Amino acid sequence: xxGTDAKDDLHQYLREAREALLWKLDGLSEHDVRRPLTxxxxxxxxxxxxxxxxxxxxxxxxxxxxxxxxxxxxDNGRDDNDDMWATAEESxxxxxxxxxxxWAHADATIEAFPLDAPGRVPWWPAERGDMTLHRILxxxxxxxxxxxxHADIVRELVDGSAGRRPGHSNLPPQDEQxxxxxxxxxxxxxxxxx
Numbered sequence: 001x002x003g004t005d006a007k008d009d010l011h012q013y014l015r016e017a018r019e020a021l022l023w024k025l026d027g028l029s030e031h032d033v034r035r036p037l038t039x040x041x042x043x044x045x046x047x048x049x050x051x052x053x054x055x056x057x058x059x060x061x062x063x064x065x066x067x068x069x070x071x072x073x074x075d076n077g078r079d080d081n082d083d084m085w086a087t088a089e090e091s092x093x094x095x096x097x098x099x100x101x102x103w104a105h106a107d108a109t110i111e112a113f114p115l116d117a118p119g120r121v122p123w124w125p126a127e128r129g130d131m132t133l134h135r136i137l138x139x140x141x142x143x144x145x146x147x148x149x150h151a152d153i154v155r156e157l158v159d160g161s162a163g164r165r166p167g168h169s170n171l172p173p174q175d176e177q178x179x180x181x182x183x184x185x186x187x188x189x190x191x192x193x194x
Contacts (some may be wrong), residue, residue, distance in 0.1 A: 007115050010137040011107075017144045018103055020164055022096065024151040028158060034086055037157045044154055047147050049073075049095050050104040053083040056139050059106035062131060063189040064118040067105055068096070094110060110137065 024044050025033050033045040055073060056067040073082035086095050115134040122129065131139075156162045163169030174182075 006134070007137070010134075011110050014110075014144065015142050017141065017148050018051065018099075021144065021148040021151050022099065023050060024148075024155040025092065025166055028141065028155075030092060032158045035093060035158075036085070037154050041081070041085065042150055042154055043085060044094060044151055044158075045095055045106065046083075047089075047151050047154070048099050049086055049146055050083045051147055052095070052099040054140060054143055055102040057123075058121070059109040061106070062121050062136060063109050063117065063133070064119075065105070065109050067102065069101070078095040080085060088137050098190070106140075109133075 006161065025048065028044070030138075034043055036043045053071060054073065059065070060067045061157045071083075072078070086092070108135070113133050115132065115137075117133040119133065119135075119136060121131055122131050162171055
């Protein structure tokens with residue numbers, strides 16, 4: 001496998017994961033994309049905003065390609081987790097638009113540099129801050145997959161929808177009763193060991 005093939009593979013997996021995350025918003029109300037469903041406040045629109053912020057940082061700042069838009073939620077002095085939720089002033093369209101622009105900026109960086117291109121992560125400890133595009137692609141792909149998994153669970157909590165993408169759930173094709181019975185069986189086993 002050549003370096004170009006490896007880069008293309010990583011880039012394709014990155015594209016698929018970012019589309020999987022964005023798909024989790026489809027068909028939901030404003031309330032449902034914003035409402036926190038975990039004790040730490042995890043919500044679908046916040047995950048999209050966070051991943052856009054991650055893309056801007058790792059594929060922009062790290063390779064000295066600043067993103068051309070202000071992102072006030074990452075300025076010094078802001079509250080922790082400001083990139084993990086959408087404010088009342090931020091619409092779904094604004095966050096999704098930012099997501100698309102952030103990834104277009106990331107794609108331009110990925111296309112412009114070889115896998116061994118050096119970069120520097122200024123928010124990491126100095127001894128670990130020197131990176132290559134290859135390492136950043138791997139890092140961001142892992143982070144994106146992790147957050148897409150969060151979105152899978154949050155979406156299932158909202159309306160029961162599950163799966164990797166429209167028309168391809170990656171789940172056994174069973175009806176609601178089967179899933180209820182399955183869950184009850186797992187719960188009984190868990191209670192047995194409780």
